[in-house]
Amino acid sequence: MKITIDADKCCAAGQCVLIAPEVFDQRDEDGVVVVLDDAPPADQHDAVREAAAICPAAVIELHA
Amino acid sequence: MTLSAAAPAPLPVQPPSGCPFDPPPEFSALRTEEPITKISLADGSWAWLATRYADIRAILGDLRFSSDTTLAGYPLSGMTGGATAGEHRGFIRMDPPEHSRLRRMVTREFMVKRVEALRPEIQRITDELCDAMEREQGPVDLVEALALPVPSLVISLLLGVPYDDHGLFQRLTGTLLSRTVADDERALARTELRGYLDRLVTAKEAAPGDDILSRLIVEQQRTGEITHDDVTSFAALLLIAGHETTANMIGLSALTLMRDEESAGRLREDPALIRGAVEELLRFHSIIRNGPRRVATADIEIDGHLIRTGEGVVVAVPSANRDEDVFPDAGRLDVCRPNAQHHVAFGYGIHQCLGQALARVELQVVIGTLLRRFPALRPAVPVDEIPFRTDMSIYGCHALPVTW
Ligand code: HEM
Numbered sequence: 491m492k493i494t495i496d497a498d499k500c501c502a503a504g505q506c507v508l509i510a511p512e513v514f515d516q517r518d519e520d521g522v523v524v525v526l527d528d529a530p531p532a533d534q535h536d537a538v539r540e541a542a543a544i545c546p547a548a549v550i551e552l553h554a
Numbered sequence: 555m556t557l558s559a560a561a562p563a564p565l566p567v568q569p570p571s572g573c574p575f576d577p578p579p580e581f582s583a584l585r586t587e588e589p590i591t592k593i594s595l596a597d598g599s600w601a602w603l604a605t606r607y608a609d610i611r612a613i614l615g616d617l618r619f620s621s622d623t624t625l626a627g628y629p630l631s632g633m634t635g636g637a638t639a640g641e642h643r644g645f646i647r648m649d650p651p652e653h654s655r656l657r658r659m660v661t662r663e664f665m666v667k668r669v670e671a672l673r674p675e676i677q678r679i680t681d682e683l684c685d686a687m688e689r690e691q692g693p694v695d696l697v698e699a700l701a702l703p704v705p706s707l708v709i710s711l712l713l714g715v716p717y718d719d720h721g722l723f724q725r726l727t728g729t730l731l732s733r734t735v736a737d738d739e740r741a742l743a744r745t746e747l748r749g750y751l752d753r754l755v756t757a758k759e760a761a762p763g764d765d766i767l768s769r770l771i772v773e774q775q776r777t778g779e780i781t782h783d784d785v786t787s788f789a790a791l792l793l794i795a796g797h798e799t800t801a802n803m804i805g806l807s808a809l810t811l812m813r814d815e816e817s818a819g820r821l822r823e824d825p826a827l828i829r830g831a832v833e834e835l836l837r838f839h840s841i842i843r844n845g846p847r848r849v850a851t852a853d854i855e856i857d858g859h860l861i862r863t864g865e866g867v868v869v870a871v872p873s874a875n876r877d878e879d880v881f882p883d884a885g886r887l888d889v890c891r892p893n894a895q896h897h898v899a900f901g902y903g904i905h906q907c908l909g910q911a912l913a914r915v916e917l918q919v920v921i922g923t924l925l926r927r928f929p930a931l932r933p934a935v936p937v938d939e940i941p942f943r944t945d946m947s948i949y950g951c952h953a954l955p956v957t958w
Binding site: 499501502503504505507508509516518519520521522540543544546547548 | 615654657658661662664665666667895896900901902903904905906907908910911914
């Protein structure tokens with residue numbers, strides 16, 4: 491799994507951080523998403539998929 | 555759709571009789587039969603009403619549906635709240651790029667780690683209010699004793715608003731959010747609140763402190779990004795959006811858990827379940843009952859219906875959150891529901907609630923504390939004597955007498 495994000499669209503709702511805190515964080519200046527691990531291990535995949543599904547601004551893209 | 559000349563039915567707002575926790579019963583039929591339908595608004599105009607989860611995410615996630623209340627066709631009639639439709643309406647009623655520019659000035663204040671750092675303070679506030687409750691002899695009104703003061707104290711703290719003024723806010727926000735007060739009375743309350751906040755911002759300009767308004771003044775106003783009036787608009791938006799919403803979720807959550815011994819018992823036994831339970835309570839109660847609303851800025855097809863430029867849309871969050879296609883057995887409160895967090899109680903799209911992390915922590919703390927400290931908490935009156943807020947844009951209880 492490979493994660494890409496479109497930070498410009500991020501509205502900093504923070505849901506990804508709640509769901510997958512080992513993969514996503516928010517940057518200090520404005521709460522915009524930061525990817526901590528763009529190729530997360532398999533045990534994170536479900537949480538990452540959930541974060542992508544819930545993201546209100548459809549910022550998180552997943553690639554095989 | 556019936557092609558009669560009669561005006562469409564009004565936006566449903568009354569819960570089914572005897573089921574105060576359920577959304578208006580019309581929604582479930584609409585979801586299957588007419589998921590995109592016309593409703594009439596208070597002034598005789600009409601708007602589309604969307605009731606299905608998928609349609610509602612599609613609408614709120616599509617920037618061609620505008621939040622700008624100054625656009626022709628925006629369904630303003632019957633809308634309540636603190637903002638005007640005009641210049642000082644706050645970014646909740648704006649579109650990008652202005653919306654994004656202003657929202658990003660405050661997003662860091664509400665990001666997850668900042669809010670988590672506030673948890674001990676929120677716990678302290680909650681404990682003090684619970685201590686005061688314990689000292690009372692007779693039944694207390696949980697709304698007055700806990701549900702309103704917690705979010706009021708928290709947002710006052712963040713904004714740097716003196717807590718002594720909270721009585722004034724409660725009175726004004728009550729008027730601003732009532733669907734039954736006359737428009738001119740609401741306008742008066744809005745002016746009064748604006749005047750107060752205007753003076754508060756002036757005071758902070760002279761002596762900035764360690765709070766959101768002061769940071770806006772120092773970092774954004776003094777650098778010319780925003781004006782004094784913009785700071786006042788931020789204050790009004792944050793104060794109103796964060797106060798009665800959280801308060802009513804606290805009241806309703808406490809009441810449902812008092813009546814559901816099994817769920818309450820599970821949460822008491824395993825407090826780690828409270829996080830998920832809060833998501834389920836947000837889904838189940840869906841307190842936003844009068845919107846969100848949008849106006850189409852292009853001709854857009856949703857679920858086979860063409861919504862034309864300039865037509866208004868009202869989105870039924872409580873209906874989306876009871877959509878059986880997404881939440882099986884949606885009418886049941888299941889504190890362990892695996893996909894509860896897919897709810898749209900905080901909206902969806904770029905306007906999704908800015909204060910959601912804060913609201914979550916407040917709810918987690920208050921519910922956990924009540925379960926722990928008041929295991930015998932129960933309503934002091936029969937449920938049919940509890941005054942539910944069917945007259946308000948934000949659902950809940952006007953009062954909730956409890957004993958223990
Ligand atoms: C349980 C409590 C809450 C609920 C159910 C709730 C619900 C919502 C909803 C549905 C929206 C979207 C409106 C739209 O799309 O037009 C929203 C937006 C907003 N909420 Fe909340 N809210 C809650 C608590 C809070 C708190 C505690 C704050 C902060 C102090 C807050 C601040 C805001 C702001 C500033 C917006 C506008 C965001 C934007 O337009 O970008 N809310 N809220």
